[in-house]
Amino acid sequence: MRKTVILLVVLLGCIPVTAFAQKQFFFKDGRFVVAQFTDLHWTPQSAKCAETAATIRAVLKAEQPDIAVLSGDVVTEDPAMEGWKAVVAIFNEAKVPFVVTMGNHDAEYMTKDDIYDFLLKSPYYVGAKGPEEIMGCGNCVIPVYDSPNKGKVEALLYCMDSNDYQPNKLYGAYDWIHFDQIEWYRKQSARFTAENGGVPVPALAFFHIPLLEYNELADDGKTFGNALEGVASSRINSGMFSSFIEMKDVMGVFVGHDHDNDYIGIDKGIALGFGRVTGTDAYGSLTRGARIIELFEGKSKFDTWIATPAGREAEYYYPSGLNSEEAQTMDYLPAMKAVPGKHGVAYTYYEGKCKRVEDIASCQVVKKGTMENISIEEATVTDHFAYDFRTLIQIPEKGVYRFYTFSDDGSVLYIDGKLVVDNDGGHSARRSEGKIALEKGLHELRVLYFEDYMGQELEVGYSGRNILETPLPDSMLYLPE
Missing domain, CATH: 2.60.120.1560 (Jelly Rolls)
Structure with missing residues (x-):
């Protein structure tokens, strides 16, 4: 079975054998936990790096995630290699598997190829450079199986490069996820769906720059969390969101980039959420921490919350869009003292x-x-x-x-x-x-x-x-x- 699983991943072209063999992911007691750290803005010469590292270690210790996702703007000053060594050492020492998606600032100080060449040397790095023929670097999908014995894929984590900048200011400052990346995602999704008897496999997607559709959530009254700044998305609708809708697998999209936003809401059945800014050297007023997402085996469902060294903040529930804060503060209407009669x-x-x-x-x-x-x-x-x-x-x-x-x-x-x-x-x-x-x-x-x-x-x-x-x-x- 192990050989079959590894062969499947190689055929899907998403994770090389060397990376996949370092760690296979399984649900434990029906749960799988992801920690999203974003916008570390690690500045190697800054004394504040110690506080950023302490934040990460505290969250890892308290939440015990199965995997950590670093969703961009990780090391944003020179000497970049020194910074990457320090960041990777945190996860190596904690023995926590991790994957990285690129932010708009990462490649300003070190090429993406060099970053991933270094990351892949870590025994706890479980991502990949991604297919060379498509835009960006680090595009990969990580399957989560039901158990070591059965080998059935129960969830997927798509990690994608949202790229950084584009030269034509008519289109805004930021680049977008390109058609070849979207086509790659659709092929992966279709294959996993086919392997699952035609039923889409519940999935999450992680990248750095928010989609244009995040703007539809702004001020809609249905989001939960902090919304303290505008959405710094690309101005181009790439078609990524419509592909998530058509493929019917992605339940939630999680990004970074906007440090004073950590809210989440649901648009057309898909949760769009921001992580909590992690780095002390990053701008923003929010307490540093991470977003935690807990997946449930065999269900298109997840719970998510913000974790900081001080503890957890209120939970948000997908797909209901409800949260634990309102469950604790709203006044409950009492039931009638009656016995049900006829239906109708x-x-x-x-x-x-x-x-x-x-x-x-x-x-x-x-x-x-x-x-x-x-x-x-x-x-x-x-x-x-x-x-x-x-x-x-x-x-x-x-x-x-x-x-x-x-x-x-x-x-x-x-x-x-x-x-x-x-x-x-x-x-x-x-x-x-x-x-x-x-x-x-x-x-x-x-x-x-x-x-x-x-x-x-x-x-x-x-x-x-x-x-x-x-x-x-x-x-x-x-x-x-």
């Missing part, structure tokens, strides 16, 4: 013109009844109608839940009389969402919806800490008394 949803169907949900009350009541789930399919006209849905929802465990409506036109969702989702007004199909903390048990759920004209649609769903986002299932809905 009670509804009142109206006809009449509405511009907002409040207008429903003035419409004509046409019909009342029950149905299996929230649906507008029984509407007898195509425009100018409305519904008032009422049901009891069975919450499986105490926690924070995210509810959403996707509607054309307006909709609002209440739980126990509290407005959770406001998707009101006349509009084309769009999504709105909200969070609420609920005790285990039955809760009153009410959805108001109206259709004005030109198109009609309504979907209501939820997610939780341990629940992937899904439309509300029939099995958790009960008729109100």
